[in-house]
Structure formats: C-alpha cells, structure tokens
Amino acid sequence: MLRDLDKPIRAVLRWQLLATAVLMLVAGFWAGANGALSAVLGGSISIFSGLAAAIVASLGKADSAGGVLLSALGAEAVKIGLIVILLWLVLTTYRDVVVLAFLGTFAVTVLIFTMAFFVREV
Numbered sequence: 001m002l003r004d005l006d007k008p009i010r011a012v013l014r015w016q017l018l019a020t021a022v023l024m025l026v027a028g029f030w031a032g033a034n035g036a037l038s039a040v041l042g043g044s045i046s047i048f049s050g051l052a053a054a055i056v057a058s059l060g061k062a063d064s065a066g067g068v069l070l071s072a073l074g075a076e077a078v079k080i081g082l083i084v085i086l087l088w089l090v091l092t093t094y095r096d097v098v099v100l101a102f103l104g105t106f107a108v109t110v111l112i113f114t115m116a117f118f119v120r121e122v
Helices: 007-059 065-093 099-118
Strands: none
Touching: 007 065, 007 099, 065 099
16 A cells, blocks of 8 residues: 555655654653653654545546645545544543653654655656
C-alpha cells in the first residue's frame, strides 16, 4: 500500500517516523516512560492522519480541476477529523500524558508533513 504513494509522501512519512523516534528518546530521558509514550502518541497522530489523507487523495478522481479540488478538500477533511478525534481520545483516556512531549512531538511532525511540497519527484 505504501509503495502506491508518491515519493514525497513516503519521504515525509519517513522523516516523521525519525522525528518521532528522536523526540521519544528525548522525552523518555526527560520525563521517563510516560514522556516517551506521550511523544510516540503525539507523533503517531500526525503520521496516521497524514497517511489517511494521502490515501484518500490518491483515491480521488483527478480528471478535471474540480475533481482535483474535491479530492484535496476531502483528504484535508479526513486529516483534520482524524487529528481532532485522536487528540481528544489520547487527552481524555491517558491520564499520565506528558502534555509538552505529546503536543511538541505532534507539532513537529505536523510541520514536517508540510514539507512534502518541497520533495522533488524522481
């Protein structure tokens, strides 16, 4: 399934995974196991929502400008909806969440996802 995605999306997903791993180690050193898990959860939300958006966008019909626009809007709607639901889910169920590690890793991985525009197709 991941092989069907364009190179920029695959590259950005790898960067997000790497950033999540690094921030997990930092948060684990700083705040222990709860910090490490919080960082993993924060990064995972961005990774999974971005992956879902990429899949939805690739399934859309791109036979016209309107089709491309509807596909992009649908993908963004899926991404934002997943982000809201997953953030709410983690913050309401994980009592020992380290908010700085969680939201910090989430923010970093969201910013990394925006870099897909700069990755060149080869």
